[in-house]
Amino acid sequence: MDINEELDHAFQKLDDESRLVVAFWAFSQCACSHRRFVGLGQLKHAHDYIVTDDARRMAADVDPRAVEIVEEIRGHVQTISASPPSYLTTDLGPAGDATKRDFLWGDAFEEPVWFEIRHPAREGLRLAEDRFRAVARG
Amino acid sequence: MTVLYLGLEQGLMRLDVNGRAEAQWVLRDVAAFSVAIDPKDPKYVYATTIGNGVFRSEDGGRTFVKGGEGVSSPLVWASSVSPTERTKCGGVVYVGSMPSAMWRSEDGGRTFRELESFQELPGLPEAAFPPIPASSMIHMIATSFNRDQTVFAGIELGGIARSSDGGETWTDTGAGPDCHQLLAHPMAPDRLYESDGGGYCESRDNGESWKLDYDGIPEELSYFYDMAVDPGDPDNVITTVGRNQYQAHGINPYHFKKGVFQGAFDRSAVLSDTYATLYRKRGNASWEQLRNGLPDPEGHELGRFATALGDDRGTIYYVTIPGELYRTTDGGDSWEQLPVTYPGDVDQLMVHCARATKE
Numbered sequence: 396m397d398i399n400e401e402l403d404h405a406f407q408k409l410d411d412e413s414r415l416v417v418a419f420w421a422f423s424q425c426a427c428s429h430r431r432f433v434g435l436g437q438l439k440h441a442h443d444y445i446v447t448d449d450a451r452r453m454a455a456d457v458d459p460r461a462v463e464i465v466e467e468i469r470g471h472v473q474t475i476s477a478s479p480p481s482y483l484t485t486d487l488g489p490a491g492d493a494t495k496r497d498f499l500w501g502d503a504f505e506e507p508v509w510f511e512i513r514h515p516a517r518e519g520l521r522l523a524e525d526r527f528r529a530v531a532r533g
Numbered sequence: 534m535t536v537l538y539l540g541l542e543q544g545l546m547r548l549d550v551n552g553r554a555e556a557q558w559v560l561r562d563v564a565a566f567s568v569a570i571d572p573k574d575p576k577y578v579y580a581t582t583i584g585n586g587v588f589r590s591e592d593g594g595r596t597f598v599k600g601g602e603g604v605s606s607p608l609v610w611a612s613s614v615s616p617t618e619r620t621k622c623g624g625v626v627y628v629g630s631m632p633s634a635m636w637r638s639e640d641g642g643r644t645f646r647e648l649e650s651f652q653e654l655p656g657l658p659e660a661a662f663p664p665i666p667a668s669s670m671i672h673m674i675a676t677s678f679n680r681d682q683t684v685f686a687g688i689e690l691g692g693i694a695r696s697s698d699g700g701e702t703w704t705d706t707g708a709g710p711d712c713h714q715l716l717a718h719p720m721a722p723d724r725l726y727e728s729d730g731g732g733y734c735e736s737r738d739n740g741e742s743w744k745l746d747y748d749g750i751p752e753e754l755s756y757f758y759d760m761a762v763d764p765g766d767p768d769n770v771i772t773t774v775g776r777n778q779y780q781a782h783g784i785n786p787y788h789f790k791k792g793v794f795q796g797a798f799d800r801s802a803v804l805s806d807t808y809a810t811l812y813r814k815r816g817n818a819s820w821e822q823l824r825n826g827l828p829d830p831e832g833h834e835l836g837r838f839a840t841a842l843g844d845d846r847g848t849i850y851y852v853t854i855p856g857e858l859y860r861t862t863d864g865g866d867s868w869e870q871l872p873v874t875y876p877g878d879v880d881q882l883m884v885h886c887a888r889a890t891k892e
Contacts, residue, residue, distance in 0.1 A: 398776075398777070398779060398780060398806065401806075402779075420666060423661065423666035423667060424661055424663060424666050425659055425660060425661035425666070425690050425691070425710075426659075427690050427710040427711055427730070427731070428661060428663045428666070428690060431730065431731070431777070431778070432663075435777070435779075494755075495752065496731065496732060496747060496750075496752060496755045499730075499731035499732070499755060500709075500731060500732070500745065510659070513659075513661075513666075516666075517661075517666060517667040520666065520667055521667055
């Protein structure tokens with residue numbers, strides 16, 4: 396089994412609520428986790444979802460602040476996509492060999508823009524979790 | 534006789550190991566994530582839990598009572614007892630929590646006070662535990678055998694912090710960021726061993742500098758988890774290694790939905806291609822894979838090690854997640870599975886940590 400295929404398959408099966416949570420979650424990671432996760436396509440999944448209208452609609456169901464966060468992350472993602480660092484493709488997939496062990500000890504994902512993404516993403520993750528838990532409780 | 538403690542999702546077990554092992558529940562219905570045994574007086578034993586705080590024992594782990602007054606987080610991941618800072622009730626006890634905070638007890642784990650300056654560590658706001666990235670936790674604590682008041686806190690993910698004054702002040706040591714295991718050794722002054730999510734790190738100068746070492750480890754294996762150092766040979770280190778965190782622990786990150794990380798420890802939901810193996814490093818030699826007598830790496834998650842202070846050279850225990858017990862007495866060259874009699878009232882064990890002592 397190819398774990399990347401397995402994870403792609405698992406992501407495709409998620410409902411929209413879960414995709415928003417997963418997208419916030421993926422963008423929330425610290426640099427070290429991003430270096431590890433990029434090779435598994437998690438940032439690409441997050442990118443592909445966060446730029447859709449579905450993401451904005453789902454965020455609107457959560458909270459007005461969640462919409463702001465989605466827009467904020469989209470802006471940063473577009474900046475990165477316009478001029479991606481050597482280790483990323485334009486849709487935040489892994490460029491080169493991001494799974495190499497030395498890559499894990501480098502300084503990828505430590506550019507200032509990533510710090511601008513992580514903190515609002517963590518806030519968005521909390522908002523989305525709280526909202527969906529409340530809904531689940533009725 | 535060796536006494537083995539297994540911290541489990543379902544509680545804490547004490548095993549008398551003497552050729553075979555007899556297991557008894559000593560705590561039930563708590564998720565025990567760490568066990569700390571006083572290195573100078575093993576009648577003092579501590580267990581920390583995810584959800585129920587700290588428990589303490591003064592009779593060699595036969596009975597436990599609730600301790601941890603003052604620890605404001607119920608999510609207590611890590612613990613250690615100082616061999617050098619001694620009180621009337623054994624060694625000073627350090628515990629670490631999620632969110633990342635450190636606590637200290639000078640009365641045998643009854644009460645703790647927070648070591649507040651830990652929050653001033655640069656970079657702590659950036660630390661993030663991947664399943665719950667809005668937070669981080671102290672995953673491991675090590676106390677120095679040769680420097681009084683020196684304690685190390687391994688943050689997942691956030692590096693290793695050191696205090697040289699009993700936790701009053703802290704500095705970042707620049708170690709690997711994803712601390713999964715952190716050990717000191719009584720025969721190796723100032724030496725620290727870190728098993729990190731990206732590799733193996735070692736310091737020989739009390740954490741002033743660290744050296745990465747993965748010579749001999751195949752490129753596809755980059756996820757190091759638990760680790761043991763031979764109780765009689767500080768140059769013999771054994772780690773568990775996997776391909777990545779998912780195949781190592783049997784976690785699919787997309788099993789979690791709507792904010793709940795479902796499946797993190799759900800063996801029924803694991804990916805079918807888990808892989809976990811053991812590698813050993815002796816002195817300056819390259820890492821070498823250990824297979825003789827161990828379970829097949831394919832289809833297994835990373836297990837946990839236990840060693841007992843003062844045990845015979847070469848004696849190391851390895852426990853798989855569902856509780857199979859293996860022992861080597863030759864430093865890892867060969868392993869034998871020891872029969873274990875578990876209580877009959879649990880279907881499926883889930884081991885979080887293992888610790889051992891001699892009795």
